Amino acid sequence: MQNADELAAYKTIGAKNTAERNKPTIYTPVSKSATKTLSYSINNVPDFAWFADKDLVIQYDTVKLASGKIVDAFSYYHNKKNTLWVNSIDYIKDATKKYSQWIGEYEYPVVQAIEGPKNNASGGMEYPTITLITSPDAKKETLDGVITHEVGHNWFMSMLGSNERMHTWQDEGFNTYFQFRYEAEKYKSNSIFGDAIPAKIKELPTDKFLASIYGALSNVPMQSPIETPAADFKTSEEYGLISYAKTALWLYLLQAEIGQEKFDKAFQAYFSEWKNKHPTPADFKASMEKSLGVNLDKYFALLNQQGKF
Numbered sequence: 001m002q003n004a005d006e007l008a009a010y011k012t013i014g015a016k017n018t019a020e021r022n023k024p025t026i027y028t029p030v031s032k033s034a035t036k037t038l039s040y041s042i043n044n045v046p047d048f049a050w051f052a053d054k055d056l057v058i059q060y061d062t063v064k065l066a067s068g069k070i071v072d073a074f075s076y077y078h079n080k081k082n083t084l085w086v087n088s089i090d091y092i093k094d095a096t097k098k099y100s101q102w103i104g105e106y107e108y109p110v111v112q113a114i115e116g117p118k119n120n121a122s123g124g125m126e127y128p129t130i131t132l133i134t135s136p137d138a139k140k141e142t143l144d145g146v147i148t149h150e151v152g153h154n155w156f157m158s159m160l161g162s163n164e165r166m167h168t169w170q171d172e173g174f175n176t177y178f179q180f181r182y183e184a185e186k187y188k189s190n191s192i193f194g195d196a197i198p199a200k201i202k203e204l205p206t207d208k209f210l211a212s213i214y215g216a217l218s219n220v221p222m223q224s225p226i227e228t229p230a231a232d233f234k235t236s237e238e239y240g241l242i243s244y245a246k247t248a249l250w251l252y253l254l255q256a257e258i259g260q261e262k263f264d265k266a267f268q269a270y271f272s273e274w275k276n277k278h279p280t281p282a283d284f285k286a287s288m289e290k291s292l293g294v295n296l297d298k299y300f301a302l303l304n305q306q307g308k309f
Helices: 004-019 084-102 140-160 172-187 206-217 236-258 260-274 281-292 297-304
Strands: 056-064 070-078 110-115 124-127 130-133
Touching (some): 004 056, 004 070, 056 084, 056 110, 070 084, 084 110, 084 140, 084 172, 084 260, 110 140, 124 140, 130 140, 140 172, 140 260, 172 236, 206 236, 281 297
Parallel strands (some): 070 110
Antiparallel strands (some): 056 070, 124 130
């Protein structure tokens, strides 16, 4: 936002609401009848979104990244009693820090999430620097996971600029892999299996917990190949299973083979090399092979495999 006075008001009210989460102050315009013009400007984005609501609670804080860069963080939600959104600013900050650590530094000056109408069919819709969250907030792990996933799209849909229509897995699947990692580290939870995870599995170290999650996921029927254009999936359920879950499993198999540290360094090199350049699957393969010094033909052949790996 380029309107300095307006932005300052958001930050002042938002910081107060972050500090006093159970007593929110609602933004009040200077005039209820006069119109105003808001201006926005940002570089290196493929899309843009803007939302408006007279009754949103604003939360504001900052995220300090490893380089020292400071990112403004905003959360906008409806003023409801006992809403889980009172801690949403923390989820936005945690997601931004973790993805920056694992993949590469967040490029933009601001990161935001906004609560939208509840929708069981879709968790949300991502846009550069701001994401709409529509998933019913049943518990904190679920809301945190959805916010993290949608914030995570900033790295794949926006900063890398992958072609989600033709190669959905380069956005949704990569994002799901890192979301699963985030959920495992923070909660020993998983957005697919939810309450079905036995207590003894949750007691495992994070790496073994994830191995158990992916072991269970490998038994879920997933027929279509990962490299299926979005429009060619017959059902939304198959689209979700393949583009999100099967791709996350595929990445995990590679990570388990080469080790987490080598995988992270190779993925970070891919992000650094292809940021804002719209990489294809071939670009991802070449970058990973260059970093790892190995031929990955057998792994990338799995992208076209029907059924289980």
